[in-house]
Amino acid sequence: MKLDRIDIKILHELQKNGRITNVELAQVVNLSPSPCLIRVKKLQSEGFIDGYSALINVGKLGQTLMVFTEITLRNHRQVDFARFISTVEKIDQLIECHLVSGGYDYLLKFVTAGISEYQGIMERLIDLDIGIDKYFSFVILKSPIVRTHVPLTSLFPL
Structure with missing residues (x-):
């Protein structure tokens, strides 16, 4: 179409x-x-x-923690990527997962009740031995710009 x-x-x-x-x-x-x-x-x-869907104002819900996580896998075979995805897609606190180019493999975004819940998730992932080589966490302090739309009129001028 x-x-x-x-x-x-x-x-x-x-x-x-x-x-x-x-x-x-x-x-x-x-x-x-x-x-x-x-x-x-x-x-x-x-x-x-x-x-x-409804856009939820997470700040109104009480104390929450948003974290971006860069993940690098040890191996880069299709089976390694598939094993990683099949495991992380079951985590409710994971709201975004992107396969990216550059210095790491995946960029994930978590929303948790706090740092200890996030830490527990990451420790379980490491314990599951699903091929994570290393990860870096970036706690989101503030989100001054969050857009939920695609700039359609810029991509396809009307």
Whole structure:
């Protein structure tokens, strides 16, 4: 499926407000409600929209700790990467995992109740012997900029 200008506008608006009604969305993108809904359903079925969720203000929940963790694996065979991923994907406190280029293999983001919970997770991972050579932890002190949207209008000018 090739995206057109209206599809990009629909995605852009849904990123800003996933709870927008179809009627409101149709008005914003200059369509009638029925064709707008057809486009949204097509974008969903083609995988352009993965889902909808609420953005939680973690700071309001009480004491939490966010940590970025760089992980380097000892070996770099497919089986090593697969074993690592199959283990870490079961950790609820892991909210992001990225395979990256550069000086390490993975960049992970954890949200935990505190430093001792994070330390326990990392100790269990090391004890499981899933191929971690080394890791570095970066505690997030403050997040002055957090964006939850992709800059669609910059990537695909309207």
